[in-house]
Amino acid sequence: MARTPGSRTAGGPPKRSESAGDRPPRDRRPRSRERDSDGAGEGEFVEKLVGINRVAKVVKGGRRFGFAALVIVGDRKGRVGHGSGKAREVPEAIRKATEQARRALVRIPLREGRTLHHDIVGHFGAGRVVLRAASPGTGIIAGGPMRAIFEALGVQDVVAKSIGTSNPHNMIKATFQALTHSVSPRSVAQRRGKKVSEILGKGTAAAAEARE
Secondary structure, eight states: OOOOTTSOOTTSOOOOOOOTTTSOOOOOSOOOSEEEOSTTOTTTOEEEEEEEEEEEEEETTEEEEEEEEEEEEEOSSSEEEEEEEEESSHHHHHHHHHHHHHHTOEEOOOBTTTBOSSOEEEEETTEEEEEEEOOTTOOEEOOTHHHHHHHHHTOOSEEEEEOSOOOHHHHHHHHHHHHTTOOOHHHHHHHHTOOHHHHHOHHHHHHHHHHO
16 A cells, blocks of 8 residues: 555654755856866866857758857966857867867966056957056956956956957957957067167156066
């Protein structure tokens, strides 16, 4: 004979069914898409998922779905990279994009470790972005994929504007094209065989060297 949840068993107290009020409350907060990478030490790299695109291929038996992920990886200390991956499942697409982003890390010179050295304009396809250095306390004034790049790079003060396409792939590649053309006064002086003071002037050079 089947026993009900409230029936008494031999040699023990009656069993109580777990009601909805006894269960611990579920955490319904959305999971963050920012995480530290597993294989690079705690807190060394940060991964930011910019977007996931689902595509469908019509085959004889129906539709076959696939996913494309776009990921930004950086150490918040001047290195950043981007990558994209495609797979049948979302986790596999993110893994491929993360591996590609780690292989494509580039180092960007930063002034005082918080902003760019100068204003830059970047182009890629229909994407066009304008990046401007900012004073302390400005924060990251940028939206969409550009904000993810600056946060992963470690920039604290910058003003950025996209005046081209809103396609995230072109926006990211235009931003990286601009960042790779960023140079510091010290690198320019070394390349030209001069001192920083000869490039910027004595007063400005002393302030630049103190910031670096």
